[in-house]
Amino acid sequence: MKDLKHLIYFEGLLESANNELVQQAQKDGKLAMGYTCFHIPEPLLNVDNCFSVRLRAPNTGSIDIATYYMSNYTCEYARALTERAIEGGYQFLDAMIGVDACSMMNRAMEHFELLQVNSKPTFFVTHTDMPYKVTDYTLASYIKQMRLRVLDRMTEVYGVDTSDEAIRKAVKEHNEICKIISEIGEMRKADNPVITGYEFHILCLVTYCCPKYLIIDKLKETLEELKTRKPDEKPPFRARVAIVGSEIDDPGLTKLIEGCGALIVSDRFCFGSTPGREVFELSDDEDALTQVCRHYMQAAECARYISDEKVAQRRETSDRLAREYKADGIIYEQMKYCDYWGFERTLVAHVMTEDYGWPVLSVDRLYITQGSGQLRTRVQAFVESLEIKRIHKEEGKN
Amino acid sequence: MANTPKFPNPSFWKYKDHMDWSAQAKNLKEVAGICVDMAKEADWPAFGKHLLQGWKDFGNRAADEFNIVKAMSREEQIDLVLNGEKHLGRLYKAGSMATVRREWRGVRDTAYDFYEWGHNWVMLLTTFSKDLVPALNSMLYYRWMVSYFCCHSFMDKNVIGLRGRALRMHHELLFPVFRYVAENLVFLAKTDAKNGNCIDLNKKLVLIDEMTMGQIMAGFPDLLGIPHQLLPVFLVSELDQLTCVPYIDAVESYGLPSDTCPVPSSECGALVTDSLPHSGCCFISSSMPCDGSTMASSYYSRRFPDVPVFHLCFPVRYLDEETVQCGAEDIKACIKFVEEQTGAQWNWDAYFTAMTRFNKETDYELQKWEVNKTDYPQLIGPCYELYRKWNYEMDGGTDPRILKTCEKVNKLLMEAYQAKDEPWVGKMRHRAIVWSCPAHYYANFSNWAANCWGIDILVEMESLNFTKHLETSDKEEAMRDLARLYERMVMRRHTNGGYQNVVDELWKQCEDWRTDFVIMYQNVACKNMATLQGILDEQGRARNLHMIWIEHDLMDPRTVSRRTMRDKVSNYMQTVMQEQPVDASLVDFEDDVTW
Numbered sequence: 005m006k007d008l009k010h011l012i013y014f015e016g017l018l019e020s021a022n023n024e025l026v027q028q029a030q031k032d033g034k035l036a037m038g039y040t041c042f043h044i045p046e047p048l049l050n051v052d053n054c055f056s057v058r059l060r061a062p063n064t065g066s067i068d069i070a071t072y073y074m075s076n077y078t079c080e081y082a083r084a085l086t087e088r089a090i091e092g093g094y095q096f097l098d099a100m101i102g103v104d105a106c107s108m109m110n111r112a113m114e115h116f117e118l119l120q121v122n123s124k125p126t127f128f129v130t131h132t133d134m135p136y137k138v139t140d141y142t143l144a145s146y147i148k149q150m151r152l153r154v155l156d157r158m159t160e161v162y163g164v165d166t167s168d169e170a171i172r173k174a175v176k177e178h179n180e181i182c183k184i185i186s187e188i189g190e191m192r193k194a195d196n197p198v199i200t201g202y203e204f205h206i207l208c209l210v211t212y213c214c215p216k217y218l219i220i221d222k223l224k225e226t227l228e229e230l231k232t233r234k235p236d237e238k239p240p241f242r243a244r245v246a247i248v249g250s251e252i253d254d255p256g257l258t259k260l261i262e263g264c265g266a267l268i269v270s271d272r273f274c275f276g277s278t279p280g281r282e283v284f285e286l287s288d289d290e291d292a293l294t295q296v297c298r299h300y301m302q303a304a305e306c307a308r309y310i311s312d313e314k315v316a317q318r319r320e321t322s323d324r325l326a327r328e329y330k331a332d333g334i335i336y337e338q339m340k341y342c343d344y345w346g347f348e349r350t351l352v353a354h355v356m357t358e359d360y361g362w363p364v365l366s367v368d369r370l371y372i373t374q375g376s377g378q379l380r381t382r383v384q385a386f387v388e389s390l391e392i393k394r395i396h397k398e399e400g401k402n
Numbered sequence: 403m404a405n406t407p408k409f410p411n412p413s414f415w416k417y418k419d420h421m422d423w424s425a426q427a428k429n430l431k432e433v434a435g436i437c438v439d440m441a442k443e444a445d446w447p448a449f450g451k452h453l454l455q456g457w458k459d460f461g462n463r464a465a466d467e468f469n470i471v472k473a474m475s476r477e478e479q480i481d482l483v484l485n486g487e488k489h490l491g492r493l494y495k496a497g498s499m500a501t502v503r504r505e506w507r508g509v510r511d512t513a514y515d516f517y518e519w520g521h522n523w524v525m526l527l528t529t530f531s532k533d534l535v536p537a538l539n540s541m542l543y544y545r546w547m548v549s550y551f552c553c554h555s556f557m558d559k560n561v562i563g564l565r566g567r568a569l570r571m572h573h574e575l576l577f578p579v580f581r582y583v584a585e586n587l588v589f590l591a592k593t594d595a596k597n598g599n600c601i602d603l604n605k606k607l608v609l610i611d612e613m614t615m616g617q618i619m620a621g622f623p624d625l626l627g628i629p630h631q632l633l634p635v636f637l638v639s640e641l642d643q644l645t646c647v648p649y650i651d652a653v654e655s656y657g658l659p660s661d662t663c664p665v666p667s668s669e670c671g672a673l674v675t676d677s678l679p680h681s682g683c684c685f686i687s688s689s690m691p692c693d694g695s696t697m698a699s700s701y702y703s704r705r706f707p708d709v710p711v712f713h714l715c716f717p718v719r720y721l722d723e724e725t726v727q728c729g730a731e732d733i734k735a736c737i738k739f740v741e742e743q744t745g746a747q748w749n750w751d752a753y754f755t756a757m758t759r760f761n762k763e764t765d766y767e768l769q770k771w772e773v774n775k776t777d778y779p780q781l782i783g784p785c786y787e788l789y790r791k792w793n794y795e796m797d798g799g800t801d802p803r804i805l806k807t808c809e810k811v812n813k814l815l816m817e818a819y820q821a822k823d824e825p826w827v828g829k830m831r832h833r834a835i836v837w838s839c840p841a842h843y844y845a846n847f848s849n850w851a852a853n854c855w856g857i858d859i860l861v862e863m864e865s866l867n868f869t870k871h872l873e874t875s876d877k878e879e880a881m882r883d884l885a886r887l888y889e890r891m892v893m894r895r896h897t898n899g900g901y902q903n904v905v906d907e908l909w910k911q912c913e914d915w916r917t918d919f920v921i922m923y924q925n926v927a928c929k930n931m932a933t934l935q936g937i938l939d940e941q942g943r944a945r946n947l948h949m950i951w952i953e954h955d956l957m958d959p960r961t962v963s964r965r966t967m968r969d970k971v972s973n974y975m976q977t978v979m980q981e982q983p984v985d986a987s988l989v990d991f992e993d994d995v996t997w
Contacts, residue, residue, distance in 0.1 A: 072935075072936045073933075073934075073936030073937060074933040074934075074935065074936065075932035075933065075935045077661050077926060077927070077929075078929050078932050078933050079929070082933070104718045104898075104899075104900075107692060107693055107897075107898070107929050107930040107933065108929050108933055111901070111929075111930075111933035111934060112933075114900070114901045115937075118901065118937060131719060131900065132719070133717045133718055133719040133722060134718070135715070135728075136689045136696070136713065136715035137713060137715055139731075139732075139735070141727070141728055141731035141732070142715075142728060142732075144728070145717065145724075145725060145727070145728035148724055149724070149725075152724060153722075307697065308693075308696065310687070310689055310696055310697075310699060310700075310713045310715060311713050312703065312711060312713075315700050315703070338659075340659070340661070341659075341661050341929065343662055343663075343692075343693035343694045343696075343697065343929065344693055344696070344697060346658060346659045346661070346662050346694075346697075347658065347662070347666070347670070347694065347698070347700070348697060348700070349657070350653075350656060350657040350658045350659075351700055351701060351704060353657060354656070354657070355704070366657055368659055
């Protein structure tokens with residue numbers, strides 16, 4: 005296929021957390037609100053003169069200092085963020101909105117505080133408590149946390165307008181981005197899609213890491229370009245896969261998987277589009293904060309949600325996405341040392357095979373995976389097994 | 403206040419079992435087949451040689467000991483007879499599961515120790531005889547049940563080196579824990595669908611996650627609450643550290659990464675291998691204490707899809723009072739769930755009675771802390787630590803018999819304090835605190851550290867929990883207090899809710915207890931603690947504390963053996979402190995398979 009016009013530009017934006025658009029926004033007088041987790045509703049960090057930056061640590065090399073502080077058998081994403089913070093890579097942030105959803109990420113945020121990694125006098129780190137299940141009282145608690153620990157802090161420190169109107173405006177802008185990404189995402193359902201999983205991942209990532217008002221024009225242009233883009237007559241892919249699991253902010257991973265011949269058609273992981281880039285409309289019957297919080301609780305696919313209905317939802321979502329996007333198999337992945345996804349991946353890999361009949365590749369991986377020969381071998385083997393299955397199916401064998 | 407009912411409810415023993423005898427016969431046949439195969443595959447000549455060598459070793463050891471005693475002066479011999487032996491490393495034999503013999507503690511204390519040994523046997527036999535067939539039949543289904551046969555070895559090792567009132571207090575504390583285990587083992591066997599299959603008792607049985615505190619059952623005096631995995635996984639691994647190894651292997655073969663905490667890993671492994679009883683009418687799972695444990699509940703639902711589950715989840719940022727109501731609401735929802743599943747009604751009187759008792763037990767606990775903070779600490783060591791954990795977490799005031807134990811122990815405690823007793827006579831050199839996930843039950847570490855190096859561990863992190871009196875009159879506030887208590891369950895109180903709870907708290911406790919040593923247990927799979935390693939180290943050094951980091955992997959001794967754990971302390975004491983051991987026979991010995 006012909007290269008997307010802005011792909012190299014988008015890739016360039018992902019080379020640094022403090023990319024040119026982040027710098028541009030700060031020059032425009034905007035405040036950068038760092039966060040890491042879907043549990044923090046993104047529109048809340050985009051109210052008034054704020055913009056959200058979902059933190060990544062691109063081009064991570066040594067994480068020795070973070071390893072000294074956090075030991076070597078903990079989440080590499082958490083350690084890479086801590087390392088980058090110590091190096092001064094997040095000096096641009098005006099606030100860090102932490103979630104106490106998983107212990108390692110929480111500790112990373114605590115190190116931001118303890119090691120005073122940001123010298124801005126008004127910089128603050130806030131910690132929020134996250135629910136484990138969706139009920140009336142957990143929603144009430146979640147709303148209270150977002151109000152008291154996030155929005156009120158932003159108002160107290162920076163005088164940010166966090167009113168109902170401000171939240172509604174942020175949701176509207178959020179939905180504009182989501183509409184574009186969703187429309188592009190739908191294109192992956194085609195038998196011969198006009199976009200690869202890698203390209204889609206890049207587009208998705210820039211929407212999480214850049215100020216939305218500065219990226220939207222190029223996204224619109226890319227959407228129009230895709231509408232007329234001609235796919236290769238004979239695509240290089242030998243199988244279609246859905247990815248399900250924990251955080252992937254490294255486009256190198258999607259490149260690695262697609263380099264093995266597996267076209268990624270569905271992205272059910274943190275920093276992916278499901279959930280995170282679905283459009284949600286607010287009604288006028290209820291305050292905006294309640295609706296936003298409810299939506300994020302209901303849409304969440306995080307393995308931390310313990311209740312039976314959420315466990316079932318995660319399995320159903322994986323199955324539905326794989327079917328809708330015509331995947332041949334599912335790759336369940338987890339960041340190494342992630343407890344939530346470690347337990348979830350292990351069990352659900354069996355469940356999806358035994359109960360839903362999906363071929364599943366179950367892997368754990370490091371934060372930076374591009375050079376992983378071991379992972380490449382496993383994906384190649386999986387692609388071959390999917391091919392064999394398809395051949396058997398075509399020949400009428402089981 | 404309601405009248406205190408008998409505990410456990412006597413009717414629980416009387417419900418009729420519904421054993422499927424043909425299934426039992428089939429299982430027995432299978433087990434017999436395995437035994438025959440083992441007998442066929444056994445190397446009998448080698449076994450005979452091993453046995454013979456054992457007798458020879460016994461003879462040599464007896465001769466050695468005779469010669470040692472013979473070589474002693476008259477004063478030393480009298481001291482040995484009256485006060486017991488001083489070289490405890492002689493009790494261990496490489497490759498042996500049991501110690502070579504029981505400890506000689508002097509005439510009086512050895513006699514008392516044997517009395518307690520018999521006392522425990524009588525209790526065990528009496529309890530098991532209440533429903534003997536399913537209880538014994540459990541051994542044919544579950545390998546962990548067999549490990550309970552070494553419970554007396556556990557008792558012995560936990561009181562090693564203790565004399566006088568300290569020995570008495572430790573036995574007093576260990577007995578109710580043993581009784582609790584015995585009673586619940588019988589109930590589990592009785593209710594297990596493939597064993598006793600007692601339908602009526604199953605209707606009354608609410609299983610709770612072993613990481614969920616038992617206090618919620620205080621409001622249901624007509625029901626039986628048992629922590630499901632406690633006896634088959636957690637507690638038994640403290641008796642025999644090798645018990646859970648097959649479960650860990652099973653779940654890792656199933657696909658679980660080996661970097662996860664061995665506690666939920668073992669629980670899940672036991673579920674994967676169908677090694678937990680299929681009992682109860684519902685299950686209360688939990689998000690506690692940490693991320694790994696949260697996830698174990700979906701393995702439970704996969705194994706037992708017919709058992710309804712309630713997920714009791716508490717806010718993590720528990721110091722934030724704004725979160726308390728959410729916890730209280732979840733408790734209310736849990737109570738409603740239990741009522742719906744069992745038909746029982748929450749009984750406020752019963753709950754308040756039990757919590758009044760729990761508050762008294764907390765007062766007794768605080769008295770122990772006050773004494774231990776002085777220059778004459780009295781009640782230290784693993785029995786006390788285990789009792790505290792069990793009392794706080796599992797009993798929680800529900801068993802009225804426990805107050806008597808508290809009274810008796812605290813009476814002995816005050817007598818010992820007034821007499822300025824030493825728990826390990828003449829051995830105390832250093833005051834220490836244990837922090838992080840403690841492994842001393844597996845390694846018998848507190849006893850060893852005291853006996854070998856004179857390091858007296860005055861308190862451990864897991865004992866230092868919620869000590870505020872729980873509300874016993876206002877119902878709404880009682881729920882909020884219960885939430886506060888649960889949020890501060892063992893381990894969670896420190897490892898969750900912000901670094902202050904485990905870092906700042908440690909320095910505060912070091913000052914309160916005037917400790918010069920911190921035994922920092924480093925569970926290689928505990929992410930909550932591992933992620934603070936650098937901060938703890940930096941701040942500890944800045945305070946001039948001796949911090950000894952001891953890696954371990956709880957119930958998986960293959961990662962770090964007990965011997966390696968001890969070496970860490972010995973190396974520190976020899977190289978940094980330049981000290982000689984109190985008992986050199988304990989510096990290095992092999993106990994890889996010893997109970």
